[in-house]
Amino acid sequence: MISTVLVLAVASVVLFCRAQIVESSFEEPLSPTWLGPEGGGHCGGGGDGELVGVGTGNYVHTGKQAVRLVVWDDGNPAAASWAGVMRILPCAAGRRIRVGAWLYFSSETLPLRSDALAQLKIEYFEDPKAERLIPTHLFLSAPFDPAGYKPDTWHRIEAADRAPQDARSMKFSIVVTARNMGGRREAVWLDDLFVEVQPRRTPARDRP
Secondary structure, three states, rough: OHHHHHHHHHOEEEEEHHHHHEEEEEOOOOOOOOOEEEEEEEEOOOEEEEEEEOOEOOOOOOOOOEEEEEEEEEOOOOEEEEEEEEEEEEOOOOEEEEEEEEEOOOOOOOOOOOEEEEEEEEEEEEOOOOOOEEEEEEEEEOEEEEOOOOOOOEEEEEEEEEEOOOOOEEEEEEEEEEEOOOOEEEEEEEEEEEEEEEEEEEEEHOOO
């Protein structure tokens, strides 16, 4: 009797395949699925990004390289600036997605002010090539800024979302935005980025 109960219990258990995890510490050349680092702006604002190594005025969390995102303006009060790095990945509809990275800003080198912030961003698309945006589902994390985080230390920033049912691909971005910077240049460093797509639940009876 006990063995019968155990067999029935095992048959009804929902099993999970391993999660799909994509990681990057920026030690290798960026693949074609990456966009950037890049940036832009308007009304006198601008932005850019680059891979940087360990050295004076640059910061790396692990390994020998990280990404630095810089924003600036010419003092125009209407200026807006942005800089970011993005990656396009396949995305199965309805899956739960966890993203994160380590972020840093300095109190001395291009210090971050209250008018600039970084966010994790997820956009979803109806096609595998990420050309048809799903405009009704955009995810933005809470801001990474001086109001909530201390300078001169690395912070692990994470966020989670669930892909819409019609999603076929996604774009994960880390973006720095700023307005009315008063002619300053400000920067955020990022390293050890990851994207985790949770697997679909598969009942034991459906396994091959």
